[in-house]
Amino acid sequence: MMTTVLKFGGSSVATIEQIQAISDYLQTRVATGEKLVVVVSAMGKTTDSLLSLAKQITDRPMIRELDRLLAVGEEQTISLLSIALNSRGVPAISLTGQQAGIDTMGIHTKSKIKAIRKEVLHEKLRQYDVLIVAGFQGVNEAGDVTTLGRGGSDTTAVALAAVLSQRCEIYTDVAGVYTTDPRIHPTAKRLDTVSYDEMMEMSALGSKVMEMRSVELAKKYDVNIFVGKTLSSEGGTWIMDTTQAMEQKAVTSVSVVKNVLSVSIKHIPHTAAGVADIFERLSERHVNIDMISQTAFDGEVFLSFTCPLDEEAFLEEALAELTATLPQIKIDRHTEHAKISVVGIGMRDATGVASELFATFREMGIPFYQVTTSEISISYTIQEQDVEAAVAAIAARFHL
Amino acid sequence: MMTTVLKFGGSSVATIEQIQAISDYLQTRVATGEKLVVVVSAMGKTTDSLLSLAKQITDRPMIRELDRLLAVGEEQTISLLSIALNSRGVPAISLTGQQAGIDTMGIHTKSKIKAIRKEVLHEKLRQYDVLIVAGFQGVNEAGDVTTLGRGGSDTTAVALAAVLSQRCEIYTDVAGVYTTDPRIHPTAKRLDTVSYDEMMEMSALGSKVMEMRSVELAKKYDVNIFVGKTLSSEGGTWIMDTTQAMEQKAVTSVSVVKNVLSVSIKHIPHTAAGVADIFERLSERHVNIDMISQTAFDGEVFLSFTCPLDEEAFLEEALAELTATLPQIKIDRHTEHAKISVVGIGMRDATGVASELFATFREMGIPFYQVTTSEISISYTIQEQDVEAAVAAIAARFHL
Numbered sequence: 001m002m003t004t005v006l007k008f009g010g011s012s013v014a015t016i017e018q019i020q021a022i023s024d025y026l027q028t029r030v031a032t033g034e035k036l037v038v039v040v041s042a043m044g045k046t047t048d049s050l051l052s053l054a055k056q057i058t059d060r061p062m063i064r065e066l067d068r069l070l071a072v073g074e075e076q077t078i079s080l081l082s083i084a085l086n087s088r089g090v091p092a093i094s095l096t097g098q099q100a101g102i103d104t105m106g107i108h109t110k111s112k113i114k115a116i117r118k119e120v121l122h123e124k125l126r127q128y129d130v131l132i133v134a135g136f137q138g139v140n141e142a143g144d145v146t147t148l149g150r151g152g153s154d155t156t157a158v159a160l161a162a163v164l165s166q167r168c169e170i171y172t173d174v175a176g177v178y179t180t181d182p183r184i185h186p187t188a189k190r191l192d193t194v195s196y197d198e199m200m201e202m203s204a205l206g207s208k209v210m211e212m213r214s215v216e217l218a219k220k221y222d223v224n225i226f227v228g229k230t231l232s233s234e235g236g237t238w239i240m241d242t243t244q245a246m247e248q249k250a251v252t253s254v255s256v257v258k259n260v261l262s263v264s265i266k267h268i269p270h271t272a273a274g275v276a277d278i279f280e281r282l283s284e285r286h287v288n289i290d291m292i293s294q295t296a297f298d299g300e301v302f303l304s305f306t307c308p309l310d311e312e313a314f315l316e317e318a319l320a321e322l323t324a325t326l327p328q329i330k331i332d333r334h335t336e337h338a339k340i341s342v343v344g345i346g347m348r349d350a351t352g353v354a355s356e357l358f359a360t361f362r363e364m365g366i367p368f369y370q371v372t373t374s375e376i377s378i379s380y381t382i383q384e385q386d387v388e389a390a391v392a393a394i395a396a397r398f399h400l
Numbered sequence: 401m402m403t404t405v406l407k408f409g410g411s412s413v414a415t416i417e418q419i420q421a422i423s424d425y426l427q428t429r430v431a432t433g434e435k436l437v438v439v440v441s442a443m444g445k446t447t448d449s450l451l452s453l454a455k456q457i458t459d460r461p462m463i464r465e466l467d468r469l470l471a472v473g474e475e476q477t478i479s480l481l482s483i484a485l486n487s488r489g490v491p492a493i494s495l496t497g498q499q500a501g502i503d504t505m506g507i508h509t510k511s512k513i514k515a516i517r518k519e520v521l522h523e524k525l526r527q528y529d530v531l532i533v534a535g536f537q538g539v540n541e542a543g544d545v546t547t548l549g550r551g552g553s554d555t556t557a558v559a560l561a562a563v564l565s566q567r568c569e570i571y572t573d574v575a576g577v578y579t580t581d582p583r584i585h586p587t588a589k590r591l592d593t594v595s596y597d598e599m600m601e602m603s604a605l606g607s608k609v610m611e612m613r614s615v616e617l618a619k620k621y622d623v624n625i626f627v628g629k630t631l632s633s634e635g636g637t638w639i640m641d642t643t644q645a646m647e648q649k650a651v652t653s654v655s656v657v658k659n660v661l662s663v664s665i666k667h668i669p670h671t672a673a674g675v676a677d678i679f680e681r682l683s684e685r686h687v688n689i690d691m692i693s694q695t696a697f698d699g700e701v702f703l704s705f706t707c708p709l710d711e712e713a714f715l716e717e718a719l720a721e722l723t724a725t726l727p728q729i730k731i732d733r734h735t736e737h738a739k740i741s742v743v744g745i746g747m748r749d750a751t752g753v754a755s756e757l758f759a760t761f762r763e764m765g766i767p768f769y770q771v772t773t774s775e776i777s778i779s780y781t782i783q784e785q786d787v788e789a790a791v792a793a794i795a796a797r798f799h800l
Contacts, residue, residue, distance in 0.1 A: 016453060016456045016457060019457070020457065050476070053416060053476075053480060054479075054480065054483050056416045057416060057419070057420065057480065057483050057484045057487060058483060058484070058487035060487070061483040061486075061487070062482065062483055062486040062487075064493075065479040065480075065482040065483045065486065065494055066479070066483065068475060068478070068479040068482075068494055068496075069475075069476060069479035069480065069483070071475075072472035072475050072476050075468060075469075075471075075472050075475075076450070076453075076469060076472050078468070079454075079465040079466070079468040079469035080453060080454065080457065080465075080469065082462065082465040082468075083454050083457050083458060083461040083462055083465045083466065083469070084457045084458070086461075086462040086465065087457060087458035087460070087461070087462075093464075094465055094468055096468075099543060099544075143499060144499075
């Protein structure tokens with residue numbers, strides 16, 4: 001009998017009405033003879049509310065206890081969904097992470113799944129049509145509940161699919177993965193399929209559809225992921241191994257991160273200490289550096305990097321210290337920059353994507369400042385005012 | 401080292417401020433060298449809110465899932481209290497019922513404690529000064545969370561004291577056990593001690609201080625219970641074995657239940673079927689019968705009983721059926737009655753308590769209707785308007 005893993009995020013189970021509607025839907029799936037493993041998150045903003053209770057006590061709650069606290073959110077959802085399914089006569093059972101055999105390792109609040117004792121799940125699947133599993137949690141060797149950190153419920157779903165079905169449906173509030181953000185580029189198209197590598201690159205570059213670690217896990221265990229909108233017939237996107245596809249587009253998506261602060265520094269002495277010293281001062285102040293480009297001429301280093309605009313105060317502190325130590329350097333700042341990234345697995349093989357992009361910027365008269373590349377992506381910093389024109393031009397050029 | 405079990409009810413941990421204040425208090429106890437096992441309930445009305453979510457889905461939620469849902473209330477409190485204690489540098493750890501080794505049996509939502517694996521607790525007490533245990537819950541043989549039903553957190557506390565310390569402090573919103581309800585009789589006195597049997601009788605007769613099962617458990621395992629007001633220095637009441645006391649009062653308390661409906665029926669044919677038929681019709685309609693008195697003369701039965709006033713409609717349905725079957729019966733109803741009960745372990749030995757009570761009613765000119773007795777209590781139905789005068793007269797007569 002076919003088993004499918006489905007996952008519903010917090011915004012899809014925020015109210016009793018939504019839980020009832022999802023139960024109706026699951027009942028129709030069970031009626032077709034499927035066995036379902038359903039992973040759910042905490043209802044709506046429950047996790048945030050629980051966290052805020054802990055923060056009212058102390059800024060640094062003990063992480064073992066914080067995990068115990070946060071885990072109740074998912075435990076609430078699984079019992080309510082199971083009550084709803086059973087009230088419809090659907091044989092269903094709720095399982096905590098521990099009861100589902102999800103063993104974790106590593107530190108509290110950021111633990112990793114070590115193994116899933118799948119015989120537990122197989123036994124329950126013989127007795128019930130639907131297993132409802134608490135996402136985001138497992139149990140460590142000490143017998144304590146641990147949580148999996150950001151994107152944790154997706155990770156639970158993918159890990160369960162890896163041992164049960166190789167197939168996982170993630171339901172959320174967007175109808176799949178788009179070539180670019182539909183809010184910036186209204187004619188953005190939804191991708192029917194996207195490869196694991198492209199999706200990971202897109203996650204790393206700011207796409208909020210899935211956290212990178214879940215996609216990484218899916219790639220490792222060859223789990224096909226469907227991403228779609230909860231209770232919608234709009235369709236969605238399959239994240240899967242597309243290397244077998246007959247034809248591959250060079251570029252599959254464009255993503256944008258706004259509110260980027262760009263810094264360029266010249267006349268840095270070309271010694272091992274020079275650049276390291278800069279990043280050490282930034283790291284001490286927890287400034288999140290994103291893009292880094294460096295060139296060197298005649299014993300001098302030219303360095304550019306970006307960070308989020310809201311970390312400007314800490315950045316300036318570090319730069320002031322730096323100027324005191326190295327008075328010869330000259331610093332340029334741009335506070336109205338955005339990062340635009342073009343992703344495509346086809347870029348591995350296809351030549352000329354970079355040059356086509358440079359040509360696009362030239363034709364549009366859009367200046368760009370910093371450029372970084374990875375195997376399947378190119379990122380540029382441009383002025384924020386140019387973002388919409390740039391996305392439209394790139395989408396037109398690469399037929400997105 | 402001395403170990404004490406303490407229990408704080410839901411109204412004592414309803415807010416973060418209260419949890420902080422309890423943590424301050426526990427810190428002072430730990431500073432004296434005590435080891436503490438603290439049992440807590442769900443915050444404020446959390447259990448009611450969770451139950452209401454389930455009831456929004458269905459009137460009859462599956463009880464296994466309801467238990468899983470309700471258990472999150474206590475799990476939230478234990479983590480928050482542990483966060484608060486650890487933030488003060490007090491070595492504390494939260495334990496779910498399962499982690500505390502509380503094994504249960506029997507049906508979900510009304511399970512009983514089968515055993516406590518105390519070696520788990522002893523090991524944790526070597527490592528921590530405070531163990532914070534989720535009240536009201538345990539784990540059954542299937543590995544599922546079960547809840548203990550009404551008064552469940554008190555039962556958890558008494559059961560832990562039975563294996564750890566023979567001593568249990570129950571903190572609530574009343575400062576102990578009173579001779580009578582202070583709201584009816586403002587000069588009601590708090591009892592310094594009360595025996596297990598008296599307390600059980602008082603619980604059965606409507607006292608809300610503790611559920612009978614917890615007191616029964618305390619008696620069985622000889623656990624001394626202190627009942628007092630949370631974070632107050634007002635003192636409280638010890639529930640304990642008082643048979644060793646040098647002197648015993650015959651009467652220790654008076655309790656009152658208002659909104660009682662009294663029914664008297666005469667001319668019932670004296671056959672086995674007659675009275676049974678009446679109670680069967682009442683039971684089918686879930687009417688809760690409390691006091692029952694029956695006398696018989698000349699082949700006719702005279703029956704009186706009481707039930708809560710808000711069940712009047714169901715009662716009348718049953719009585720209408722009865723009249724159709726047995727047209728010769730005559731029914732009297734009193735809707736403005738109250739039950740007044742006098743409790744005292746000394747009544748076992750002391751003669752004359754009943755006659756003194758009858759004399760008291762006569763002197764006050766207070767009519768009473770139905771009388772029932774147990775080994776250590778006597779209950780009367782009287783008119784509600786006479787309750788205050790009756791309580792005052794009995795209190796004066798027996799020096800309460």
